[in-house]
Amino acid sequence: MDEALIRSLTPGVLTVLVRRGADFAAAEDAVQDALVEAVRGWPDDPPRDPKGWLVTVAWRRFLDATRADTARRRREDRVEEESAPGPASDVDDTLQLYFLCAHPSLTPSSAVALTLRAVGGLTTRQIARAYLVPEATMAQRISRAKRTVSGVRFDRPGDVATVLRVLYLVFNEGYSGDVDLAAEAIRLTRQLAASVDHPEVAGLLALMLLHHARRAARTAPDGSLVPLAEQDRGRWDTASIAEGVRILQAALARDRLGEFQAQAAIAALHADAPTAGETDWVQIVEWYDELSRLTDNPVVRLNRAVAVGEADGPRAGLAELAALDDALPRHTAVAAYLHERDGDLDTAARLYAEAAHKAPDLAERDHLTRQAARLNSRHRQGR
Numbered sequence: 001m002d003e004a005l006i007r008s009l010t011p012g013v014l015t016v017l018v019r020r021g022a023d024f025a026a027a028e029d030a031v032q033d034a035l036v037e038a039v040r041g042w043p044d045d046p047p048r049d050p051k052g053w054l055v056t057v058a059w060r061r062f063l064d065a066t067r068a069d070t071a072r073r074r075r076e077d078r079v080e081e082e083s084a085p086g087p088a089s090d091v092d093d094t095l096q097l098y099f100l101c102a103h104p105s106l107t108p109s110s111a112v113a114l115t116l117r118a119v120g121g122l123t124t125r126q127i128a129r130a131y132l133v134p135e136a137t138m139a140q141r142i143s144r145a146k147r148t149v150s151g152v153r154f155d156r157p158g159d160v161a162t163v164l165r166v167l168y169l170v171f172n173e174g175y176s177g178d179v180d181l182a183a184e185a186i187r188l189t190r191q192l193a194a195s196v197d198h199p200e201v202a203g204l205l206a207l208m209l210l211h212h213a214r215r216a217a218r219t220a221p222d223g224s225l226v227p228l229a230e231q232d233r234g235r236w237d238t239a240s241i242a243e244g245v246r247i248l249q250a251a252l253a254r255d256r257l258g259e260f261q262a263q264a265a266i267a268a269l270h271a272d273a274p275t276a277g278e279t280d281w282v283q284i285v286e287w288y289d290e291l292s293r294l295t296d297n298p299v300v301r302l303n304r305a306v307a308v309g310e311a312d313g314p315r316a317g318l319a320e321l322a323a324l325d326d327a328l329p330r331h332t333a334v335a336a337y338l339h340e341r342d343g344d345l346d347t348a349a350r351l352y353a354e355a356a357h358k359a360p361d362l363a364e365r366d367h368l369t370r371q372a373a374r375l376n377s378r379h380r381q382g383r
Helices: 003-019 024-041 050-068 072-079 094-101 108-119 124-130 135-149 160-172 181-195 199-212 238-252 259-272 281-294 298-312 314-322 331-341 345-358 362-381
Strands: none
Touching (some): 003 024, 003 050, 003 108, 024 108, 024 135, 094 160, 094 181, 108 124, 108 135, 124 135, 181 199, 199 238, 199 259, 238 259, 281 298, 298 314, 314 331, 331 345, 331 362
16 A cells, blocks of 8 residues: 555545535545545555545535534534546645645744644544654644634635744644654655645745755764764765756755755755865855845844854864854854864863753754864863
């Protein structure tokens, strides 16, 4: 059975039910029931028209639930209009489904969960494992999200930027549980790109591909983090890099620069350098300048300080850093790196140790702790 095929059909099946008059929450439950039947039955008896099969089974499940509902009398007209089994409609409402799942009334965590379930076709259990929360907790989160958007008109215009932020949140979760969320985010962004012609959708897809291309080189065999400058570039996925660059170039040619295109341009410059020492840091600083004009994000300015430190020397980077709030995430780690580049190893070691205490996850904490230990060892040997 092709699980990827089933999941790719999920949004189309769901939108057919909604177009036929089912409310979103009930339609989503019915589609999930149909997916369970597909997993059980398709390996032995695959249908000739997979989408039509899913639509037929999901619609029947919806009707069964409707008939059993205490409000059956108010819905009898809809029940009597059961569609005969047959080819599914060719109308593609996938884009509207993305908008619905990223509705502004939802919290980011709820929008992510609902997108993964309704658009991605993942089960509640898979999503719960990916986010390391109990299945019951995730089920409640999804249920609340469905109730929140159940009264939203399906044909209401949506905000592409909101959808992109949700997909980027999914991508940044990486891999957890039995679901590769980074790969899932790429798949969903490809699907979105097929539904809407928007340069920022292309920009996000390019950014994801360029970052994902370095995945195999990001960790050592013992699981420790490998900084970009120390990664084995021979392990980077050149096919993903080439595709990301091609998509980015086509988006930039439209002259409608956005945040994700600028981030992708920076990632492309890193990918283009044969070695870390050949990185075009001057051009990266220029792209950070563009990015700063596009978004009022202090993390962008923090990253720019690193780039300035590489392009113009560590003291120039430290001067940029001094203008930023030292409470910013990873501010201390950046300061440690720039002080090390400037030769102030005592200060760098102290700041690495301080940054390790503030690290958001175990892998980063261990990396920063090793950096501090490395400098302290060098200091002792130099005495």
